[in-house]
Amino acid sequence: MRYLSFLALVLAIANQASAAKRKVIIDQDAFEGPGMQPILMLLQSPDVEVLGITTVSGDGWQPEETARTLRMLEMIDRTDIPVYGGATYPLVNSKELTELREKRYGKLGYKGAWTETWPSTDEMSRADYHGPDVIPPFAEGHPSIEAAEGTAAEFMIEQTKKYPGEVTIIAMGPMTNLALAQRLDYKFASRVKQLCLMGGTFNQPLFYNHGPFALQRAYSPRMSFNYQWDPEAAHIVHTSPFPKISLVTSDASVDIFGTKELLDKIASSDSKVAAYVTEIAKVGFPLWDEVQAGAWLEPDIVTESNTLWIGVDTNEGPNYGAILTWPEESAPGIGERPVEVIYSVDQARMEAMFTELLSH
């Protein structure tokens, strides 16, 4: 009895120490600088335990993203973090269907891995178009380590069984892995602590006063890449019983860019993370997913938010993938959930968090 009490005490203390760290799975279409920086913010945060990183096609193809993520972990000496390759293709959507839709309904502003040619204004060092089986050369080199065995969806299911009600999933890309996990195991969503999503534009700036990144939002404000890449997955996610869902909109990062000033501040540090960021960062990109990570790390930087009931248009057409929003009393009642929608954050605090986390 006495021995068992002592063991219980030890276990309780161990559990508490572990519980003190916020457990998170990062699900990301991890492509170059803007894809890696938010992952690094979470990895660098002292009170966060990153259980693993899962990848999903979107900005790039999953195998390439997985390799880039592994290479990043190698370069910053964090090969303790497992990486799980997730879905390569969306559930229903495809490059071919998207191109047919563009012929009928007009060209999309951004198509991620499906983009055939990049505009000359693009600052990303994109390889020429290639399929998912090709991994082009990386400036930083290919990784020598490999992804963990198993899929992203399986890892999510397993971890939420191990830590029911404790794991937050920060999904920074399309929602294919989440949808697969929920259809593999219908109790998956209810075991997640919180799901943080990124996408949508709700308060777009004036039409004729846009920068290059606002352009596509201005022309089709409810079409947001993370939703339009895999609308059916987004529908599944928004009709699944996650206990808490938050959505960081593109509005929240409208004026927050990875400026030369911020990146120079990081470059002045001699840490491995700073060296990696300095090598891969691109000046001038909005800190889309970084703001998402920041709003979860320090929720009190959020300055404007409200609750909306959210759905997804899965009908073929120009609005395939468009975000639908309702006040509670107008929602259709097909399983849609309330979502905390975040419209803005404290810019100074966000920028400080970004440079501090990526400097040490």
Next chain:
Amino acid sequence: MRYLSFLALVLAIANQASAAKRKVIIDQDAFEGPGMQPILMLLQSPDVEVLGITTVSGDGWQPEETARTLRMLEMIDRTDIPVYGGATYPLVNSKELTELREKRYGKLGYKGAWTETWPSTDEMSRADYHGPDVIPPFAEGHPSIEAAEGTAAEFMIEQTKKYPGEVTIIAMGPMTNLALAQRLDYKFASRVKQLCLMGGTFNQPLFYNHGPFALQRAYSPRMSFNYQWDPEAAHIVHTSPFPKISLVTSDASVDIFGTKELLDKIASSDSKVAAYVTEIAKVGFPLWDEVQAGAWLEPDIVTESNTLWIGVDTNEGPNYGAILTWPEESAPGIGERPVEVIYSVDQARMEAMFTELLSH
């Protein structure tokens, strides 16, 4: 010869005098105050020749609107203006389809003549729901005059044949009559001088900072009543060769209301028009169509506009009727046209125009 020359001269002078007035057909879902005020602005404008008023279902049913318009003309002694009853039903859409769509995709904010029950906050003195064959009692009484023979579409075709390139059509409601005219006579659109449309929200105010009228726009910004009542008609209009199309958005009237102050100013006049307005006006409604009329009457009140290529989502779904916009290089090339989109007007000049025209 001499006699013929003299006749030619007389005709030329008569023609010039007539040409000096801007010819217009007003196509309106003319329902109560907010529907009549913009018609009155155009009727009262000294350099405008209103060839006729055509009605179309939308805010109300066409027969009721036609009767209200006739009664208005009677009360202001302008029975010289012919009124043509237009389309009662949209081309494809229906109350039943709309209600099925609402079950699946969530409740719409505004449904015009299809509204079964009005919210208690509504300030319009709406009769209980009724079909198009019922004309409820009017506070101002029923008209003793009748509509002209023939349909709205036929009148538009005939007038543009009589005055090719001279007639502007100011369409303040759904576009069913325009679509019918174009399909009855495929050269119709090319004979119109200018088509002025009303609808759409492009720079909606912050989501959580809306008044009652911004609410529905905030939840589905690209769904606009004049488009969603008859999406196929709007598609036909936006793919027809009108030489010039302008669209006055709801953004342009966001802060411009029929305030008590403005209506009191009108009420202080003893003209018949002022008396009519005073009887039918509702305090606090945005001057949606009045701004449309004002922007055509005095184009230099427009403070912000640009050119967009516009289309309409005619796919069944939650975005059935949503406005699509493209920069020229992204447009699909299915007949869509450039549209001058008007986002804001000089409020002081607009309000002055409104009170002056409705006071004399």
